[in-house]
Amino acid sequence: TTPPEQQVQVKNPHLDTMEEDILYHFSLGTKTHNLPEMFGDIKFVCVGGSANRMRAFAQFIHQELQLPGNSEEIRDICEGTDRYCMYKVGPVLSISHGMGVPSISIMLHELIKLLHHAHCRDVVLFRIGTSGGVGLAPGTVVISSKAVDHSFHPQFEQVVLGKVITRSTELDEGLANELLQYSTELQDLPTVIGNTMCTHDFYEGQGRLDGALCSFSPEEKLEYLRKAHEAGVRNIEMESTVFAAMCRVCAAVICVTLLNRFEGDQITTPHDVLVEYQQRPQVLVSHFIKKRLGLII
C-alpha cells in the first residue's frame, strides 16, 4: 500500500493570519509570485553550502533526467538577491545555504514556507555537503544516521525569547538505509552510515590545531576525536543538526569526507580530486531520484 500523501508542514499558527508572506532572502513572495505554479511539482529538494556546487548539481540532474533545453542556461530563481542561489530542474530544487547553522537555518525557514505556500506534497530533502572524516578514508560518503552536537547528543539547541529550547535531530532511518543500498549499485562510491557531528566553527570548534586561535594540545584534540568516534561519529560538518531538527521526516544528510581528521587538519587534497569527491553525494542522490521517478529499476 502507498503511504498517504504528506503536505509540507509549517508549525506556526501566525502564518495563517498574514495577508502576504515575503520570503526576503529568496527575493520571492506570496503576492509577487505564483508559488504553486512555480514550485507545486517539486518532489526533491537538495541543499548544500556552495552556490557553484548547487548550480553544478542542477546542471547534472538536468542531464541525468534528460530534460529538454540547455543545462548551461539554467536560471537562478533567486537572482534578485545574492544571499542564496536556487535552481529548479523538473521536480528537483537545488539551493545553496552558505556556511554554518544560522545561514542554513534562515534558508530552511523560507524553504519550508515556500513548499507550504506552493502546496507541495511528498517532498524528500537532502543536504549534500562536505565534511571532515573521523577514522575514514578521504572520499568516503557518510549518510547520517543522526546529527549530533558537540557533546554527541542528538539534539539542536536554539535560543528563543532568551531561553534555550531543544529539538530532536533524529533522521529518517528508512531513507538512510535505502540510500546505502543504492550506493552499492554505483562504482567508486565508498559509503557508510554513521553519526554526523555538527559544530559552530571549522577550526577550534572541530578540534583543529591550525586556526588563528588554539587553546588545546594535540593530545587533547586526539582524545576528543577518539571520544567522538566511540560515540559513533564518522564525520564533522556545520549544518546537520538544524537541518535534521527542521526537516526530519523524509530528510537525509549525505556528506563526503575531504580528509581523515585523525591524520591532520589542513585540506591538502588537489583541487580536481576535491571536485570529484564533491560529486559523490550528487551521484548518489541522482541515482535515488531516478529510482523514485521510475527512470531506472
Ligand SMILES: O=P(O)(O)O[C@@H]1C[C@H](O)[C@@H](CO)O1
Ligand atoms: O555544504 P558544505 O560543503 O558547505 O558543508 C561543510 C560545512 C561548512 O559549511 C563548510 C566548511 O568548509 O563545509
Ligand SMILES: O=c1cc[nH]c(=O)[nH]1
Ligand atoms: O573538516 C571539514 C571539512 C569540510 N567541512 C567541515 O565542516 N569540516
